[in-house]
Amino acid sequence: MTEKKPFEALSVETLPKRLGGTAALTTRIGSDAAQWKVREVGDGNLNLVFIVEGDKGAAVVKQALPYVRLVGDSWPLPLKRSFFEYHALTRQERRAPGSVPAIYHFDEDQALIVMEFLSPHIILRRALIDGRELPKIARDIGLFMAHTLFRGSDLSMVTKDRKADLALFADNVELCDITENLVFSDPYFDAKMNRHTNPQLDGLVAELRADRDLKVEAQRLKHLFAANAETMLHGDLHSGSIMVTDTETRMIDPEFAFYGPIAFDVGMLLANFWMAFFSQRGHEEKGSRDSMRAYLLRVTAETWSVFRAEFSHLWRTERNGMLYQKSLFEDQGDLLGSEQAFDHMLSSIWTDLLGFAGIEVHRRILGLAHNADFETIADQDLRARCEAKALRFGRHIAVNRRQIHSIDEVNKLAALIEQESRI
């Protein structure tokens, strides 16, 4: 039995010494730890991330800190999020092979995961800000969502296993708490950690915070998020959690994983495409982004279409769980009964994802954790104009989600708002 060592944060200096004896690492990158090159590259809000290169190769070492990196040690956050990230990654790999980084090593006490170094992958958000039209993301992400969200639910799993897993992830309560507060509530009142581009957005922010229908919808969505333990979610599936090349797409950072509503992952993801769309105007100094804007709307449409088609395919071919059992439909010769149930389910996912998407847009502009799409627009007036359009778009789709029936309608709305100078 190895002795349990107290948690200690790694540094560029201590990493080779502390992990130099870890076979999972030495066999992959080279056994002479003294020769390792170590860089700390964590640009996220929570953790340390090191790239370690040796003579044979490279790997990533991700370590949780006992607090929120973005805020500091005044905001403690438990190390066990690393445990949930590890378990989420193993499940995602099983349900959607090849979609996440390979895991080489996990040390629960040190809250540390050693994983595949993805290269030359870059963060999708960065690529979209740079105006890169990646050809495969819609298909890859649509499939990832369909596979993980379907196969983590009672449509597919043995219910006893899903409930055991649900109980396991129910302990990821501090990270869920972040979402519950920072995404669903704080943006809608004058909460301490909020910030927004001011004074340009002050008027609109006041308007949104006085918007009763919007607040009620946001709270109903929070209720759904907290109570509807439908499937294992990634929990933080935005363009900053996806790494891409022209030919490959990988989802990373599922430390917010827990059992929640299918629509949440899909809605958050699409929201980030729509925000990328509204932020393009702020990145036109080197030329028009018309083509990029058209591309982004195509990507949202294709992502939803791929998700829908694959979910439907799995519905027909892998629906072996306890929900909508074949014994009641197909086995009775009632194929259309099964299709009717599918239409109901997809219709709910659609309606709810629009809500989650609208809320996600708001929290990225009104709350604590902003995103680089807007933040990198140096001209504050220009940034505020982009953000205002996104805010109005988010409000519209969240509040009117039951009256919007296709992704095409949403994209037309986005295009309308984008072109409308009076907004």
Added chain:
Amino acid sequence: MTEKKPFEALSVETLPKRLGGTAALTTRIGSDAAQWKVREVGDGNLNLVFIVEGDKGAAVVKQALPYVRLVGDSWPLPLKRSFFEYHALTRQERRAPGSVPAIYHFDEDQALIVMEFLSPHIILRRALIDGRELPKIARDIGLFMAHTLFRGSDLSMVTKDRKADLALFADNVELCDITENLVFSDPYFDAKMNRHTNPQLDGLVAELRADRDLKVEAQRLKHLFAANAETMLHGDLHSGSIMVTDTETRMIDPEFAFYGPIAFDVGMLLANFWMAFFSQRGHEEKGSRDSMRAYLLRVTAETWSVFRAEFSHLWRTERNGMLYQKSLFEDQGDLLGSEQAFDHMLSSIWTDLLGFAGIEVHRRILGLAHNADFETIADQDLRARCEAKALRFGRHIAVNRRQIHSIDEVNKLAALIEQESRI
């Protein structure tokens, strides 16, 4: 440390010897166990229930068996349901003081709970079959549901505590499995353990099993039951789980407890009142049941009205959880925002409870676990006529639940079906 003894079922003969040293029992009923009078009275489907009387008083000893009593040891069922029953009872007592039997002793290894002997209480179902118009049930049960369902949810609880509790009860998977299969699925196809009054109901049963809209609704409700972990449910709140006198009402047997949708307990309960209503015709040999029928419809209306009023009261006075936070509404001077959210929530509960109620009616007539309301009607033709009306009523409210807006409409429908000889 006391030694852990392997589980052994109690009997009338062994009980005094085995529990004679249990202070929780001896102090209440008398210390001379040799003088105890022991009766086994379990008439439920699952467990042993003993009434133990001594010179000082009486108590109930309830013990789980490692199988389903109704079916026998061919259907194993884990003893841990006793653990969940114990934990549910303690929570219900905290949330709705005085509504459940007092607990004197719990032995997890022996799956045994010693609790208050309720006397002269009788099972509510029995009272309703006998035509007794109990004056307090609507109010008592309405309050019990409002208190337990509100206070067990994120409307009231600290979310961290609710999630820990959710994880605890997620292990009650075998009892949930019974509901998932026996309530939501088996009645709608030719499942092994089904039975119905035949041949009288054969035609209608075939009709219902070919009813696509009904099957789809039943499966959507199953999805909601399995995924929507909103609050701690009783999980089996029918008239056989309630003991009454003219002045007192107590809920018993919450071994099916788990975190599920608020509407489930309410729907199952009301369904049992409506079944009592439709079964009255079968119990008229000793006189008209017109008054009893009117009473039962009044009880459903009052139960719902009390529940709604109390839930609304708690919404205004105890909404201190993370859902629909006051910081977004009342604290902003937006009282109507909070009322708007309440209306949405109650509207969902209403719509869903009609679905659960319709399904509960069906499984009691088509599935494995029938209820005495109909079963005690000896004349098979008469029983089938009562059951047919209930089945058609259940189908109507389950499938049309989104178009029915008040309990009055449902009761008028029930009265119409009851009077209609052509049905």
